[in-house]
Amino acid sequence: MADMDGRREWRVEGMDCASCVAKVTAAAERIPGISAIEVNLMAERLGATVADDAAAAALERQVAALGYAMRPAQDPAAGAEGGHGHDGAQAPADHSHAHGEEDPRDAERPWWRTGKALLVWTLGALVGGAWLLSLALPAEHDWLFVAATLLALVPFGRRALALARAGSPFSIETLMCTAALGALVIGAAEEAAVVVLLFAVGELLENVAAGRARAGIRALAALMPRTARRLRPDGTAEEVPAAALRLGDEVLVRPGDRVPCDGAILEGRSALDESPVTGESVPVARGPGEAVVAGSVNADGALRIRVTAAASDNTIARIIRLVEEATASRAPTQRFIEGFSRWWTPAAMAVSLAVILLGPLLLGWDWQTGVYRGLAVLLIACPCALVISVPAAMASGLSAGARRGLLVKGGAALEAIGQARTVAFDKTGTLTAGRPRVTAVLPAPGRSADEVLALAAAVEGGSAHPLARAILAGAAERGLSPGPARDQSALPGRAVLATVAGGIRVAVGSPRHAAETGVALGALAPELARLEGEGNTVAVVSHMPEGAAPVLLGLLALRDEPREDAAAAIAALRAQGVAAVMLTGDNARTGAAIAAGLGLEARAELLPADKLREIAALKAAGPVAMVGDGINDAPALAAATVGIAMGGGTDVALEAADAAVLRDRVAGVPELVGLSRATMATVRQNVAVAIGLKLVFLVTTVLGVTGLWPAILADTGATVLVTLNALRLLRWTPGA
Incomplete structure (x- = not known):
C-alpha cells in the first residue's frame, strides 16, 4: 500500500517479539532510500518512506533474507480478512523457518502445521532418532548427535549470518549457534542437540502466544459482515461485498444480521446489540434518524439504513487502526527496558568470556569446564524475554480494553492513566447526559x-x-x-x-x-x-x-441531568485513590448544585483558556486525566497528562484525546484506571520473571549446578512464561 508522498506499508509475517522488531528495523535502516521506518509488532506491519521502487525491492529482499514473509499491506478495514490476501507475497524459498521465519500460508493453518512446527517435528525426529540409535549401537555414537546438531543449525546459522550482515550481530540465533558449536568442540554433542531442539520449541511457543495476542485485533475485523444487502433505486436488494458500500448507499438489515456500515436509519425500528463494538450488554432501541454503528447486531425489526461512512472509515475500521497504532506506541517503561537490553547482551557476552578465561585461572577449573560454563552463560545472555515482557502485556491490555469499549491510543497513555492522581471532568455531555x-x-x-x-x-x-x-x-x-x-x-x-x-x-x-x-x-x-x-x-x-x-x-x-452512573463512578475513583474535579463553563451556582449531588469539587465559569490554566495547576500536584466530549474540551484534553474522550463526543475531542470510552458511561473512567493498573502490575511481574530467571540460572551455571540445556530455558522458557502471563490480561474484566 503506497501514498503519494512515497509512504508504503508492508505486512511482515513471523515477528514474535520486540527483538524481531529491532532486527527488522535495524536491517531497514541500512538500506539507502528508506527512511521514517515504523514497525508494528502486533499489527505485523512495516511502514517506511521509500525513495523509489529499487529501494522498496531492496527492503523486501533484506527482510526476506532475515526469514520474514513480507508483502504489500492491505487496509484492515477492507473486510473481515483485511491483510490476509497473498498477492505480492515475498517469502524465502526454504520453509524450515527459524525465529520469525514464516510461510505466508501459516496464517490460515493450525499452529501444529506451520513452518515453525514442521521445524520442531523435524529436529525432534533427528534428536530422538540419534538417541534411539545410540541405545542400539554399542560403538561410539556421538557422531549421531553431531550430525543432528549440524543439520538443525543450518536454518539458524543462515539466519544468524543474515542478521549480522543486517546490523544485528548479537541476535539470539548468533548466541545459540555459537554455544551449540562450542559444545560440539568440547564433546558435549548430546547437550548441543538438545539445546537446538529446545530453542526451536521455544520459538514455536512464542509464535503461538503472539498469535493469540493478535487474535484480539483480528476478532475486531471479524465483526464486519462480508456482505451487505444494498438497495437498488427500484427498491429491490442486491448482495454486495460490505467493503463496496459507498457514502449515500442504502442497505437493508434484516433481523439477526450484523449492520455492515456506519449509517443512519431511514425506516424501521429495532433493538440493536452494540456489545461487540462498545461492550454495552443491553440492546439499545433505535429508530428513524438515529445513528447505527458497523458490527452491531439487529435484534428484531428490519431496518433501511443510509451509509454515512465508507468501509475504510467506519467505527470498526477506526477502532482497528487505533488499536494497531496503539500497539506500536511504546510506553516509557518499554523504552527503558529496550534501552537496557541493548547493553545486556554485550555485557553478558563479556561475562561469558570472563567465565571461560578467569574460571580456570582463578578458581582452578579445567579449561573444558570453563568453556562449558561460559557457553551456558552465553545462552542466558539473550534479552528476548526481557524485551517482550512489556509490549506483550501492553498489547494484551490494549486488546482487552478495546473489546470492552475502552480505547487507548498507546502504551504511554495506558501507563499514564493508572498514574493519574486527579481526574478532571467536563460537565455537559460528560458527567451529564448531554440532553438538556x-x-x-x-x-x-x-x-x-x-x-x-x-x-x-x-x-x-x-x-x-x-x-x-x-x-x-x-x-x-x-x-x-x-x-x-x-x-x-x-x-x-x-x-x-x-x-x-x-x-x-x-x-x-x-x-x-x-x-x-x-x-x-x-x-x-x-x-x-x-x-x-x-x-x-x-x-x-x-x-x-x-x-x-x-x-x-x-x-x-x-x-441537564447527571448520568445515572456518574455518582457511582466518582465513588469508584475515590476508592482507587484518585481525586475528581468538575471543570465547567457553566455558572458557579449551577456547577455547585450538580457537583454536590455527585460528590466532587466544582470549578465553574471557565472559558477554554481557563480550563487550560486549571489543568496546569492540577498537573503541578501530579499526573492529571481530563475527560470531555466537546470541541471546547479539545485544548484541555491535549494539555492534560492523558485525555479521555466520551464515546458520544465530537471527532475533534476523539482526535485530541489519548483514550476514549465508547459507551457513554462515566464508569468507563475508573475502568480505564483499573485496566491500566492491571496492565502495569503484569509488566512488573514479567520483568521480575525475565530478570529473576536469568539471574538464578546465571548463578547456578557458574556454580556448575545447571548446564547447557537448562540455560536455554532461561531465555525461551522465560519468554513463554512472560507471554502467557501477559495473555491473562485478555480475560480482564472491570472490577477484577
Whole structure:
C-alpha cells in the first residue's frame, strides 16, 4: 500500500517479539532510500518512506533474507480478512523457518502445521532418532548427535549470518549457534542437540502466544459482515461485498444480521446489540434518524439504513487502526527496558568470556569446564524475554480494553492513566447526559415567552451544541417556527449572535457575557439566581443594537441531568485513590448544585483558556486525566497528562484525546484506571520473571549446578512464561 508522498506499508509475517522488531528495523535502516521506518509488532506491519521502487525491492529482499514473509499491506478495514490476501507475497524459498521465519500460508493453518512446527517435528525426529540409535549401537555414537546438531543449525546459522550482515550481530540465533558449536568442540554433542531442539520449541511457543495476542485485533475485523444487502433505486436488494458500500448507499438489515456500515436509519425500528463494538450488554432501541454503528447486531425489526461512512472509515475500521497504532506506541517503561537490553547482551557476552578465561585461572577449573560454563552463560545472555515482557502485556491490555469499549491510543497513555492522581471532568455531555431541556422561559417586561424562545431558536439554528439543540427542541414543542438568521457568529464559552428577521441583532449567551456587555437584568436578576441555585443553566437572550446599549429580551432556563452512573463512578475513583474535579463553563451556582449531588469539587465559569490554566495547576500536584466530549474540551484534553474522550463526543475531542470510552458511561473512567493498573502490575511481574530467571540460572551455571540445556530455558522458557502471563490480561474484566 503506497501514498503519494512515497509512504508504503508492508505486512511482515513471523515477528514474535520486540527483538524481531529491532532486527527488522535495524536491517531497514541500512538500506539507502528508506527512511521514517515504523514497525508494528502486533499489527505485523512495516511502514517506511521509500525513495523509489529499487529501494522498496531492496527492503523486501533484506527482510526476506532475515526469514520474514513480507508483502504489500492491505487496509484492515477492507473486510473481515483485511491483510490476509497473498498477492505480492515475498517469502524465502526454504520453509524450515527459524525465529520469525514464516510461510505466508501459516496464517490460515493450525499452529501444529506451520513452518515453525514442521521445524520442531523435524529436529525432534533427528534428536530422538540419534538417541534411539545410540541405545542400539554399542560403538561410539556421538557422531549421531553431531550430525543432528549440524543439520538443525543450518536454518539458524543462515539466519544468524543474515542478521549480522543486517546490523544485528548479537541476535539470539548468533548466541545459540555459537554455544551449540562450542559444545560440539568440547564433546558435549548430546547437550548441543538438545539445546537446538529446545530453542526451536521455544520459538514455536512464542509464535503461538503472539498469535493469540493478535487474535484480539483480528476478532475486531471479524465483526464486519462480508456482505451487505444494498438497495437498488427500484427498491429491490442486491448482495454486495460490505467493503463496496459507498457514502449515500442504502442497505437493508434484516433481523439477526450484523449492520455492515456506519449509517443512519431511514425506516424501521429495532433493538440493536452494540456489545461487540462498545461492550454495552443491553440492546439499545433505535429508530428513524438515529445513528447505527458497523458490527452491531439487529435484534428484531428490519431496518433501511443510509451509509454515512465508507468501509475504510467506519467505527470498526477506526477502532482497528487505533488499536494497531496503539500497539506500536511504546510506553516509557518499554523504552527503558529496550534501552537496557541493548547493553545486556554485550555485557553478558563479556561475562561469558570472563567465565571461560578467569574460571580456570582463578578458581582452578579445567579449561573444558570453563568453556562449558561460559557457553551456558552465553545462552542466558539473550534479552528476548526481557524485551517482550512489556509490549506483550501492553498489547494484551490494549486488546482487552478495546473489546470492552475502552480505547487507548498507546502504551504511554495506558501507563499514564493508572498514574493519574486527579481526574478532571467536563460537565455537559460528560458527567451529564448531554440532553438538556428547557425548564422555564422568563420574558422581560413587554415581551412574551414564545417571542423570546423563537428568537433564541433562530439564533441557535444549525448548531450542534447540546444547549442549542435543547432550545430548538423547546421551540418545536411549542409549535414555534424560528425565522431565518444570518451573520451568525460565536464567542466560545460566552455567546452566539445572529441577525434575525427585521434586522435585529440577537445574542444568546451566558450571564457572564450579559454582565460584560452591560445587559441590565432588572427585575429578573433574583430569578436568575433562583434558577441557577436549582441546578439550571441560564441563557440570557438580548437585543444588541449597534451603537446603543443592549436590551434584555428574557431568560431561558435549561437543565441537564447527571448520568445515572456518574455518582457511582466518582465513588469508584475515590476508592482507587484518585481525586475528581468538575471543570465547567457553566455558572458557579449551577456547577455547585450538580457537583454536590455527585460528590466532587466544582470549578465553574471557565472559558477554554481557563480550563487550560486549571489543568496546569492540577498537573503541578501530579499526573492529571481530563475527560470531555466537546470541541471546547479539545485544548484541555491535549494539555492534560492523558485525555479521555466520551464515546458520544465530537471527532475533534476523539482526535485530541489519548483514550476514549465508547459507551457513554462515566464508569468507563475508573475502568480505564483499573485496566491500566492491571496492565502495569503484569509488566512488573514479567520483568521480575525475565530478570529473576536469568539471574538464578546465571548463578547456578557458574556454580556448575545447571548446564547447557537448562540455560536455554532461561531465555525461551522465560519468554513463554512472560507471554502467557501477559495473555491473562485478555480475560480482564472491570472490577477484577
